[in-house]
Amino acid sequence: MKECAMWKLILFSKAFKDKRIEELVTLAHNFKFDGYDLCVRPGYPINPENAAEKLPQIARLMNEEGLVIPMITGNFDLLYPDHPTAEPILSAMEKANIRLIKLGYYLFDPERQDYWQEVDKIRKAFEGWQRLGKRYNVKICYHTHSNRCMGLNCAALAHLLNGFDPDYLGAYIDPGHMVVEGEEFSVGCAMIKKYLSIVALKDVLITREEYQEHGRCKYLWVPAGKGMVNWTAVFSELKRIGYQGPLSVHCEFEVPEERFFDAVREEIEFFRTKRNSL
Numbered sequence: 001m002k003e004c005a006m007w008k009l010i011l012f013s014k015a016f017k018d019k020r021i022e023e024l025v026t027l028a029h030n031f032k033f034d035g036y037d038l039c040v041r042p043g044y045p046i047n048p049e050n051a052a053e054k055l056p057q058i059a060r061l062m063n064e065e066g067l068v069i070p071m072i073t074g075n076f077d078l079l080y081p082d083h084p085t086a087e088p089i090l091s092a093m094e095k096a097n098i099r100l101i102k103l104g105y106y107l108f109d110p111e112r113q114d115y116w117q118e119v120d121k122i123r124k125a126f127e128g129w130q131r132l133g134k135r136y137n138v139k140i141c142y143h144t145h146s147n148r149c150m151g152l153n154c155a156a157l158a159h160l161l162n163g164f165d166p167d168y169l170g171a172y173i174d175p176g177h178m179v180v181e182g183e184e185f186s187v188g189c190a191m192i193k194k195y196l197s198i199v200a201l202k203d204v205l206i207t208r209e210e211y212q213e214h215g216r217c218k219y220l221w222v223p224a225g226k227g228m229v230n231w232t233a234v235f236s237e238l239k240r241i242g243y244q245g246p247l248s249v250h251c252e253f254e255v256p257e258e259r260f261f262d263a264v265r266e267e268i269e270f271f272r273t274k275r276n277s278l
Contacts, residue, residue, distance in 0.1 A: 039073050070100055105150075142161070144174050179204055198245050
C-alpha cells in the first residue's frame with residue numbers, strides 16, 4: 001500500500017461544486033495548498049457516472065500542476081461494497097493512483113436499532129470493502145461524524161475497524177466532531193492509531209441555548225482558532241505518533257457569503273502555519 005506524502009494540506013471540494021477543474025487548480029495555486037480531497041458526488045465535475053473516464057484525467061492534470069489528490073469523498077449512499085458505483089470508482093482510483101476513499105455515513109437511532117447488531121452489520125460490509133480494497137490497492141476510510149452516526153468518535157470507530165487490515169480500511173478522524181462527542185484527541189488517537197489515514201480540519205464553538213425549560217448545547221462551525229479545538233495539541237499529537245497522511249481542510253464554517261473566499265484563504269493559512277511550526 002502506497003503511503004501519502006507527509007501532511008499534505010488539501011482542500012475538501014464539497015463547497016466548490018460549481019468550480020471547473022481548471023478553476024480548482026487556480027484556487028490551489030493562489031491560496032497555496034497542496035491539492036484536493038475531491039468530492040465525487042452527483043452534480044460535481046467528477047461524479048459517480050463519469051469517474052471511470054474523468055478521474056484519471058483529472059489526476060494527471062493535477063499532477064502536471066504540482067498538485068495531489070490523495071483522497072476522494074464518495075456520495076452519501078456509498079455504504080456497501082455491492083453498490084453499483086463501488087467497483088467502477090475504485091477501479092478509476094487505481095488507474096488515477098488515488099489511494100483513499102471516504103464512505104457515506106451509517107446512521108444510528110437508539111430508539112429503533114440495536115447498537116451491536118448495527119456494528120455486526122457494518123463489519124460484514126467492511127469485510128466486502130476490504131476485499132475490494134485489496135483488489136484495487138485502495139484504502140476505504142470512515143469518518144468520525146457526530147450526531148448519531150455510527151463511528152461518531154474514535155472509541156465508536158474502533159468497534160467497526162478493530163481486527164481489519166489497516167492497509168485497506170482506515171480511520172478518517174475529525175477533531176471538531178471529536179470535541180462535539182466529548183473525546184480527547186490524544187485518547188482517540190491511541191484507540192485507532194494503526195488505522196489513522198486522514199485528518200479533517202474544522203473548528204466548532206459550543207454554546208448553551210434554552211430548550212424545553214432547561215438547556216442544551218448549540219454547535220457552531222467557525223473559522224479555525226475561534227472554537228473549542230486545541231489545534232496546538234492536535235498537531236503536536238500527530239507529530240508525536242508519527243502520522244504521515246494528508247490533512248483535509250473542510251471550510252464548513254458559518255460566515256457571510258461575501259466573506260467566504262477570504263475566510264478560506266485565512267483557514268488555509270492558519271493550518272499551514274500550524275503545520276510548518278512543528
